[in-house]
Amino acid sequence: MNSCENVRNAVQALIKAHPHYYFLIDRDDRNLETVESSWRDFPNPEKQNILIWRKRELENYFLDPNYLALSIFLKATPEQLKQEILETCKRRFYLDAANLTLMSIGNEIRQLFKIPSFFKKVADFKN
8 A cells, every 4th residue: 555654544444444453554764662552552443453563664574584595496595695685785775764864854844845755876875
C-alpha cells in the first residue's frame, strides 16, 4: 500500500467494521518509544491494533547473511555476502541519511519550501 500513512488511513476505515483485524506497518522515522509502545499495548482495539516493526522496513529482517546463506541460489560464501551488504550500505549511507532527514521534517515543511520528497542519486551524497 506504499506509505505507512496509507496503511494508517486504511486502518481508520476498517477498524470500526473489523475491530479484531491486526495491522503491521514499517517503522520508517518513528522513534523508539512509539515503536515499543505499539508492542507493549498490542493487541488493543482502542489503538487500532497497529504493530510497528522494530526495524525500519520489513525487508530489513531478511538482510541477515546467515538467513540468506541458506538459499540454494547464493553464489557466494556467507562472509562474501556480509562484505557485499556492508559495501552496499556504505555506498548508500549518506543518501539514506538525507532521505530520512527529509521524512522526519514532514509533509508540511516540504510543501512550504518545495523540497523534493527524496533524492535519487547516490553520487550526490559522497560525504
